[in-house]
Amino acid sequence: MKKIQCIAVMLVLLFCGAAFAETIQVSSASLRQKPGSFYPVVATLTKGDEVAVMKSQGMWRQVKTRDGLVGWVSEHALKEQGSTIDYGMMAVDTSGRRMATVMVTAAVKGFFENRVRTGDLNQALFEAPFVRYVTPYGYEAFKRETFSGRRSHGHFIGQTGVTPKGPFLLSEQMVATSAYITGRLTTPGLVSNKTMVSYVNNVAQLIVESSEFYDFPISVHVVETNAIFANATPMGVIIISRGMLKTIRSENELACLLAHELSHVTLHHGATETEVRKSKIRAEEAFGEMDDEMGKDEVEQELDDLAMDMYEHAIRGRKEVYEMEADARGILYAKRAGYDPSGMASLLLRLKKQQEAIAWDEEPSHWLPKSMGRRINALPKKAPSGSYATFTERYSRRVN
Template sequence: MKKSLVLILAWGCLSGLSAETIQRSNVSLREGAGAFFPVVKILNRGDDVSIRESGEQWIQVSTSDQKSGWVSAMAFESGAESIDYGVMANDWTDRKASKTMVNAAVKGFFENQFEREGVLNKSVMDQPIRRTFNPQDYLTFRENTYHTRWSPNRFRRQYRLKQNKGFVIDETLFAVSAYTAGRLTAPGLVRDTRLTAYVNQIAQLIAENTEFYDLPMTVHVVDTDDIYANALPIGVIVISKGMLKQISSEHELACLIGHEIAHVTLGHGETEMDKRKVKFRAEDAFGELDEAFGTDTKEMDALADEMYERAIKGRKEEYEAEADVQGAIYAYRAGYEPDGMLTLMRKLETKIPRNPDPDDVRHWFPYSFKNRLNHLSEFISKELKTNEHYVKNENRYRMITAGL
């Protein structure tokens, strides 16, 4: 479709015209205006819908088969600057990894070598993406968070963001992400459902203020006193209980989550993986993986291990510096004081040992920590002007995490 026509369609959507055409593939039609609502059906490029209500991020539509719900406003924009959710296009809580692993011919390897040794959480590997709160509880949480302050939209407009490059969530990306999540959560998950919901609600609040606000987020809180936090390209974040113990306020947690989400939106994990997965990318990922590997798991295992090593050892210095800045912006746009990452990093600098062991999950940042601190401090002081409307929320954080 020509660019001019795309612009006309996008403008028509925003100006209240009654009919439009979906411009992207794997678009989730959801029950409500948010990535945390269940999926009604999947729409694809060329599907016609009727516009019922327009918004800045979400648009209410009805389909030719009388289904109604909400789609991301990006559904009406052509181009490659959004995530193609591919294998995650159905209801994300139903997306399991076991079939993926079987077809990739690596499930036996995982079970035999890692699960037996107690370094793999099979439950998380099988289902890394989960719903940890119901939509109404989140809407109440969001309303309470912004109570007596500016509206969410006003915070969101404080620092304009350009759209980043998009990527496709294919079978390989999902499988390796699920495997990595399983290894990072090997100690098990905390059983405090209130704490888990709280951390996930903050993650949703931050995600709504990113370019990829339609990406479903899941945060797993690991029951270990080791200190680490990592993100995977499919929108899964792993944070240890030990990390939460180092945090003293909600704005520090918001900035940390923003940092991890930034790794996803900036495409860091996908970029690294893309260097290795070219040989088994295909339209039918299941079939190609079967044909390429059969019972030989060496390439897939190497890819999975490389992603895990990236996660636990700290990514490239430039990735971390980019995520520091972008994470501060995300927290800022969500209404939090943006210096939370600075205060947290200063504490972590004295807490986390410089262990050269590549299997030590605490070794999550590179040695250029002071450079990152200086760079982030300079950016915040220059670009992110705050006032009394931006919060830290120390009391709410302390109340919910009191049992750690």
């Protein structure tokens, strides 16, 4: 009898060991209610946590933790190498941290096109820059409509491959930068049309799911201003103006623009510029501590603006390269989402025409007609075959 009991105990131990054989391989992974980056987070798992894989759905795994929690993680979280995102720094509360304006702008001006000159911050979005606009029911309905009567999403993904640049790691500076840029660019306020905002975010979610970072959380704020701009922050927040949406003519143009902005993130442009400016960031953090003691006056604000302008001119060469890289990667994402990638060229041509009368010293380089022309010439000339869509009428109905 005792022998049978021993064997039973050993079998239980072996079973338990096998059940919890998988471990989380990234520093921070979100355990979600259902498979999708837009579903609520049940808990945050850390590297080394053991889980039991219960079932699979696409690139998501339903797991059970040793504490008995059940939820879904992306397969990225269980891989030692590959296209992973370190979400750890996303959870850092940046709202209580003093951030020197010069330091933050010096770190981000390398590829964030700040064309809205405001001295204030949208405090609410600075403290909580990520807002969940996508709902599971709404997104599922949008996706059904998008692929109704045509090839499936999986078909388009299979037609175009993407080679990951490598794991994407978020630093504290990049998270702080994201919060600052979000707060600054949304100062004019957000549009009140919830239907339009939901639509724009659903398009963005489809682009994210079509990228190698399909588990990346996304949030698109639409700013109530006629200025024309679109910006991406490293933590998955995109800011787009009402003026830009008025310039866009079809959903595939919107998709290509959002794919371009997401590409800045997945191609590590923010991380690259942060590394380039690391010594500058450290120095300016010291100045930030002085700001706490001395206060911020009008003279310092003028120095901030001067620093932004000087840095903008200093990185013009790298910036155009970033834009061309983001154009090329964005086209891949748009195609994998089933959109006609010609929307990238048609939008750039329209923006180029609008910018031709603006003086060189007044705009970032990639907005200039010559730079836009070089970007357009670098785009693929051959249109893809197959049922790639433009959704011109749907865009007009949802946005205008």
